[in-house]
Amino acid sequence: NISIKTKNLIYLRNSGEIKSKYKTIVIDNYQNNFETDDFLFNISNKILKGQNVTIKDKDGNISYFKSFFSDVGNNEFYGQDIKIEFSNKSFGNSLNEPRLYGNILESKNNSTTVSKGIFTTCKKRDGCPPWTLKADKIIHDKRKKTINYLNAWLEVYDKPILYFPKFFHPDPTVKRQSG
Numbered sequence: 001n002i003s004i005k006t007k008n009l010i011y012l013r014n015s016g017e018i019k020s021k022y023k024t025i026v027i028d029n030y031q032n033n034f035e036t037d038d039f040l041f042n043i044s045n046k047i048l049k050g051q052n053v054t055i056k057d058k059d060g061n062i063s064y065f066k067s068f069f070s071d072v073g074n075n076e077f078y079g080q081d082i083k084i085e086f087s088n089k090s091f092g093n094s095l096n097e098p099r100l101y102g103n104i105l106e107s108k109n110n111s112t113t114v115s116k117g118i119f120t121t122c123k124k125r126d127g128c129p130p131w132t133l134k135a136d137k138i139i140h141d142k143r144k145k146t147i148n149y150l151n152a153w154l155e156v157y158d159k160p161i162l163y164f165p166k167f168f169h170p171d172p173t174v175k176r177q178s179g
Contacts, residue, residue: 001028002027002029003027004025004026004039004041005025005027006024006025007020007023008020008022015042017042018040019039019040020038021038022037023035023037030057031058032055032058034048034055036050036051036053036054037051038051038052046072047069047070047071047072048068048070049068049069050065050068051067053065053067060089061084063082064082065079065080066079066081067079067081068080076107078104078105078107080103081103082100082103082105083099083100083101084101085097085098085099086172095123096121096122097122097123098119098120098121099120099124100118100138102114102116104116110143111139111140113138114138114139115136116135117134117135117138118132118133119133119135128157130157131156132155133152133155134152135149135167136150136151136152140171145171145174146168147170147171151164152167
């Protein structure tokens with residue numbers, strides 16, 4: 001259920017792999033647009049790999065990965081050196097420019113974990129953003145619709161202000177939550 005656009009596609013029959021060292025665009029049945037310059041897909045194992053990957057989803061979020069690995073059959077993916085630019089309207093204010101950066105991303109079983117994550121909704125500008133939330137781990141529980149932070153610091157202009165050993169808030173899909 002994917003379409004692939006590229007040039008000089010190489011099909012390795014013995015290993016069941018297709019690959020290309022040229023710009024490749026993969027579109028899945030959820031209308032996610034995966035773009036990379038170094039592409040490898042194992043047909044039998046449904047494993048997708050790429051370097052310098054850009055993913056645009058149907059909601060307008062754009063993710064960048066230096067290195068990307070996905071088990072398409074199990075709906076799992078992993079990325080290294082990540083930058084996610086969320087849609088400006090995803091946090092209720094179209095003037096915001098929400099983004100999340102991190103070292104490693106792991107998404108499986110309705111949970112996404114980012115290691116050494118930095119999050120802010122501040123507009124992009126020269127210098128540091130007015131505020132960021134930095135954490136050793138940021139975990140998005142898609143079932144509970146919560147975002148959990150472990151060992152988090154609220155920083156204002158790059159100065160640590162407040163430490164949270166554990167902290168959570170509802171994800172952007174939740175309109176209101178008590179508690």
